[in-house]
Amino acid sequence: MHPFDSQLALPGVAEATEPSRLPRIARGKLLPVATIAALLLAWWGAAHAGLVSPLFLPAPEAVFAKLVTVAGDGFVDATLGQHLAASLGRMLGAFALAVATGVPLGLAVGASPLVRGIVDPLIELYRPVPPLAYLPLMVIWFGIGELSKVLLIYLAVLAPVVIATAAGVRGVPRDRLNAARALGASRFQLGHAVILPNALPDILTGLRIGLGAGWSTLVAAELVAATRGVGFMIQSAAQFLVTDVVLLGIFVIAAVAFALDGLIRLAQRRLVPWQGKV
Template structure:
């Protein structure tokens, strides 16, 4: 029975069990005679909405549009965050110049920028990508700065003793040592991108998962709303697990627990 105990203690099995219990509880609630399917649609209705929209092509179009905005905003935002965060966390002059600005802007929620973005840039695609970019940058840059600040001094002293310049220490020691913080910043930025996506697609988006959510709300298609929520959660989960796999591969030297 040892093999069975090891199987049941696995992360995959336990994770599937937790999801299965939630689905079972939802199925039991929606199967009650007093349940209103217009407010709480049964699972078969949600699955039916998925295949209906998939067959019509609207779901794939919406998913493609949303993923494009997510990837573009995430790439621009995190790239800027890594560059600026590494410089701020390592060079005092850059820190004194830029850090007050970051700390002043960071508490502002990304959604607060929607009115000014519309005024400045209109309701085109650029505005939606810009909002996601801002959200990704703000949460990622803090982690990058923290990672650069937490580089063990013994690493810096060892490299300096062997004749490395300040820039060489920055490039070959500090940035690799801060990689766990940087990847964590990526994961948090990815979550911020998805949470900002729906709001970004409220800016007169002609397509996207957020657009389908609004369409479902407008026409009281609760099954479609639930289906889109599940898809967003599944996409975010898959992307986050991908980053965790990358982090595990890059951080084989780390003593942190999986």
């Protein structure tokens, strides 16, 4: 044994190696899964120990059982699938509309100081206002039907998409543009062969942020005026103090948000594999 090896046994040295072990576990899936398992266990324990009335906190298995009945028999005149379809329909409709208009608008804002001067103040004016604050106005103008909801979500998605797209256009490295010009690219060719692909990572980031903003706005919109939708389902259940359906609704909303975000992240990996690498 080397004489200096004994130093490794010093408490200070042993402690110094400790922090490097935890991040390695944390980096994996273990810690997040353990956190959620602990939360479920605490919930299960609290519900079964009789600490809280089932009226306020139904047991996990009761909520799961409710998932089966609501999926099959429905709640307030619609099955879970129909509520979800209504919510997703509004969301995806508004999202598609926001992508179809927001990306070209963002490209124009990024490319033209004139368009930027006109559009920027409009977006900066409404963007910081919580959508729920102008929802009443939308209802007054467009009624309580689908239009006001879709428009509300549309506005929530539009701002991040336009801002991110414009930033992507303006963020093209000068050398990359000059290289393309010195390789014979015309102004028009620069647009689709360099600026657009260069802005793609930013555009997808904007879509991801927009999707999150839209989904949270949607649920809020359904709380106010709707006859179908996951947000409406939660609101109705709350009025009758059907807490298990409220919890179920929250979980469904969280799961859908997680899935939608996963889809965008998948698209990012597929479409812009160079992001963060160059």
